[in-house]
Amino acid sequence: MIDNSYLKYSVGTRKSSNHLAHFNSDIRMQIITTAQVFYGVFLLLVVSLEVTESRFLVKTLPGLLGDLPFTLETGYIGVGESDEVQLFYYLVESEGNPKDDPLMLWLTGGPGCSALSGLLYEIGPFTINYANSTLEKTMLQINPHSWTKAASIIFLDQPAGTGFSYAKTLEAYITNDTSSTMHTYQFLRKWLVDHPKFLKNPLYIGADSYTGLVTPMIVQKYITVMKLENGHKSTSKGTCLVIL
Ligand SMILES: *[C@@H]1O[C@H](CO)[C@@H](O)[C@H](O)[C@H]1NC(C)=O
Numbered sequence: 001m002i003d004n005s006y007l008k009y010s011v012g013t014r015k016s017s018n019h020l021a022h023f024n025s026d027i028r029m030q031i032i033t034t035a036q037v038f039y040g041v042f043l044l045l046v047v048s049l050e051v052t053e054s055r056f057l058v059k060t061l062p063g064l065l066g067d068l069p070f071t072l073e074t075g076y077i078g079v080g081e082s083d084e085v086q087l088f089y090y091l092v093e094s095e096g097n098p099k100d101d102p103l104m105l106w107l108t109g110g111p112g113c114s115a116l117s118g119l120l121y122e123i124g125p126f127t128i129n130y131a132n133s134t135l136e137k138t139m140l141q142i143n144p145h146s147w148t149k150a151a152s153i154i155f156l157d158q159p160a161g162t163g164f165s166y167a168k169t170l171e172a173y174i175t176n177d178t179s180s181t182m183h184t185y186q187f188l189r190k191w192l193v194d195h196p197k198f199l200k201n202p203l204y205i206g207a208d209s210y211t212g213l214v215t216p217m218i219v220q221k222y223i224t225v226m227k228l229e230n231g232h233k234s235t236s237k238g239t240c241l242v243i244l
C-alpha cells in the first residue's frame with residue numbers, strides 16, 4: 001500500500017562502530033582476566049568492523065506535503081551470532097523535548113506485523129489522508145495525537161521477515177518467541193550503543209497484541225543484564241503493555 005521509495009530520498013550517513021567496541025569491551029572486562037582484555041578488545045574491534053549498522057535521516061515522504069516536522073531516522077541493526085538477522089527500525093524523535101523525554105521501543109504484533117502498522121494506524125505520527133488519497137497514490141497526514149509528541153519512539157520490524165527486516169540465511173528466517181526475544185534484546189542494546197545520546201533517557205518497551213507475549217521476556221532479559229552491569233547508565237523505568 002505504501003511504497004518504500006522514500007528510502008531513495010534519504011540522506012545517508014554511515015556510522016562508525018567504535019562505540020560498540022568500547023561498550024562491549026567495558027562489559028567483558030568485568031568477567032575476563034586482564035590478560036584476556038587486550039585480546040578481547042582486539043577481537044571486538046575486528047568483529048565490530050563487520051557490524052553493518054546503517055542509518056538514514058528521512059526528510060520528506062511521498063504523500064506528505066512539505067518537510068517532516070520531526071526527526072525521522074531509519075536504519076538496520078544486525079543481530080544474531082553473525083548479524084545474520086538485519087532488523088529495520090524507524091526512530092521518530094520526540095516533538096517535545098527529545099533530550100529528556102522517554103525513549104520507547106514499540107513492537108507491533110503478529111508475529112510478523114510491519115512496524116508501519118504502529119506508525120500509520122496506532123500510536124505513530126502519521127495517519128492516512130483518506131479524503132485526498134486515490135488508488136494510485138496514498139496521501140499521508142500528521143497525527144495530532146501521536147505518542148511521539150511526548151516520547152522518542154523506535155518502531156521495530158521484528159522478527160526477521162517482517163516489514164523491511166530480513167535474514168541472510170534461510171534458517172535465520174525460522175523464528176520463535178525465544179529467538180525473537182533474544183534478537184529484539186540484542187537490537188535494543190546495539191541500538192543504544194549506536195545512539196549514546198539516548199542512554200540516559202527513561203526507557204519504556206511497549207507492545208500490542210501478540211508482542212505482549214514476548215515483551216515481558218525482553219524486559220526481564222534487559223533488567224537482568226542491567227543489574228549485572230551495574231555501571232551502565234540506561235535505566236528501564238517500566239514496561240507498557242498495550243493491547244490494541
Ligand atoms: C485535500 O486537498 C485539498 C486540495 O488540495 C485541500 O484543500 C484539503 O484541505 C485536503 N484535505 C485534507 C483532509 O487534507
Ligand SMILES: *[C@@H]1O[C@H](CO)[C@@H](O)[C@H](O)[C@H]1NC(C)=O
Nearest residue numbers: 171172174175176177178179
Ligand atoms: C527457537 O529457535 C532457536 C533458533 O532457531 C532454536 O535454537 C530453538 O531450539 C527454538 N526453540 C524452540 C522452543 O523451538
